[in-house]
Amino acid sequence: MNLGSLDLNDLNNIDLKTIGSAPLPARILVLVVLAAALIGAGYWFDTKNQLQRLDQTQAREPQLRQQFEIRQRRAANLDAYKAQLAEMQRRFGTMLRQLPSQTEIPNLLVDISQTALSAGLEIDLFRPEDETPRGFYAEKPIRLRMKGSYEEMAHFTSGVAALPRIVTIHDIRLQPEQDAARLVMEATAKTYRYLEDNDA
Secondary structure: OOHHHOOHHHHHOOOHHHHHHOOHHHHHHHHHHHHHHHHHHHHHHHHHHHHHHHHHHHHHHHHHHHHHHHHHHHHHOHHHHHHHHHHHHHHHHHHHHHOOOHHHHHHHHHHHHHHHHHOOOEEEEEEEOOOEEEOOEEEEEEEEEEEEOHHHHHHHHHHHHOOOOOEEEEEEEEEEOOOOOOEEEEEEEEEEEEOOOOOO
């Protein structure tokens, strides 16, 4: 028997309660319709969403792969980063130790003036000014005016650079002394002090 021998009028007379006694073509047709409905419902309610999620996941794959590669490189370099951080902390500690404490400032001022005198300079002005807080450190400026030769001034600046504490020279102005072969240097020397928590 085949479906071609099924009369369309017979389809109207099919009762699902008695489908077992219906002609074979009618039973096959009902099974085919039910199977198609089940497959369609399964696709609509389950497979379609899974395919959409698969497309979304595949679209994100290049970005996720790039993130993974970046994190993998970071993880591979973690030991190098830790060593670099330890070296930076060591250098930072060394630099902090070069900043004078509050009690060392007077001695440092003496060192700067002694450096000028030992270079052969004549000091006209040596005036320490008030500290200025700059975050975790304070800046202590010293106004200077000195007279001497170019070589003596160069000797002074190199002597200041060789001091065990950090001292920088700013706003340097050189001009010839009136009626003399010497130069007049006006500048600001700055030293820096690490601010402890109680200073802040």
